[in-house]
Amino acid sequence: MSFVTRFAPSPTGYLHLGHALSALTAFDAARAANGRFLLRIEDIDLGRARPEFEAAIYEDLAWLGLSWEEPVRRQSEHMAEYAEPLQDLIGRGLVYRCFRTRKEIADAIASAPHGAAEERFAGEALPAEEEAQRLAAGDAFAWRLSLKKARAALGPAYFALVFEDETAPVRAEPERHGDVVLARKDFGASYHLASVWDDALQGVTHVTRGEDLREAAHLHVLLQKLLGLPQPVYRHHRLVLGEDGKRLAKRDRSATLRALRDAGKTPADVRALVGLG
Numbered sequence: 001m002s003f004v005t006r007f008a009p010s011p012t013g014y015l016h017l018g019h020a021l022s023a024l025t026a027f028d029a030a031r032a033a034n035g036r037f038l039l040r041i042e043d044i045d046l047g048r049a050r051p052e053f054e055a056a057i058y059e060d061l062a063w064l065g066l067s068w069e070e071p072v073r074r075q076s077e078h079m080a081e082y083a084e085p086l087q088d089l090i091g092r093g094l095v096y097r098c099f100r101t102r103k104e105i106a107d108a109i110a111s112a113p114h115g116a117a118e119e120r121f122a123g124e125a126l127p128a129e130e131e132a133q134r135l136a137a138g139d140a141f142a143w144r145l146s147l148k149k150a151r152a153a154l155g156p157a158y159f160a161l162v163f164e165d166e167t168a169p170v171r172a173e174p175e176r177h178g179d180v181v182l183a184r185k186d187f188g189a190s191y192h193l194a195s196v197w198d199d200a201l202q203g204v205t206h207v208t209r210g211e212d213l214r215e216a217a218h219l220h221v222l223l224q225k226l227l228g229l230p231q232p233v234y235r236h237h238r239l240v241l242g243e244d245g246k247r248l249a250k251r252d253r254s255a256t257l258r259a260l261r262d263a264g265k266t267p268a269d270v271r272a273l274v275g276l277g
């Protein structure tokens with residue numbers, strides 16, 4: 001079996017030890033399987049992505065000793081392509097325009113009949129006339145996946161959705177996410193749509209990422225099913241914790257690869273620091 005995996009950072013900050021663990025885990029696995037390692041730049045959030053962070057990604061990964069296939073897929077160069085899966089879902093009535101603000105959604109969740117903290121947003125399209133008025137007024141909206149419609153479309157297959165988490169199958173629970181945003185009026189695709197689409201397009205067989213993204217797999221397998229895309233195997237690795245015992249965040253400057261390099265650390269030190277020594 002061919003083995004294709006990827007590291008897909010967003011250029012919204014400098015890479016830190018957590019990213020190093022992701023990238024090295026994926027790279028080592030590809031090498032061990034005699035497979036392919038891809039680098040993908042997830043820069044669809046044009047407001048937050050910065051060229052200097054992207055340049056730093058290439059520099060830091062090369063310093064770590066990684067190499068990847070060229071050309072690198074930069075999502076910002078392919079924004080129009082994400083219209084294809086979106087139009088497919090729109091045509092099948094599986095997404096709807098949601099005009100609610102974040103605050104309105106928070107209120108709707110708070111007043112949901114079950115009232116449970118984990119209650120997630122479920123909405124539906126406005127009546128046609130009202131929607132036409134909102135559109136004519138130029139109001140902002142998001143395209144949300146309707147879990148209700150997805151369940152109806154898939155029937156029993158919805159409840160049989162599983163994803164391979166390394167070796168064990170996990171029953172997918174897309175409802176953990178509620179009706180997620182797949183695109184916005186003026187923003188072609190969300191992370192979920194672009195990531196799932198690109199993994200299929202690039203022939204990714206193994207998705208390697210931190211366990212903080214295991215939640216996303218519950219939704220991604222549903223999107224794959226609805227869009228007729230192949231399902232990769234998921235490999236969620238443990239997270240690297242900071243000195244305070246909490247997961248690393250972009251603000252932890254001292255854990256960035258450049259800070260470590262400036263402090264005289266070597267790529268071998270970084271491997272040891274993330275437990276791959």
Ligand code: GLU
Pocket residue numbers: 007008009010042195208209213
């Ligand atoms: N771009 C995402 C991030 O930097 C990773 C997404 C993924 O690996 O699927 O958190």
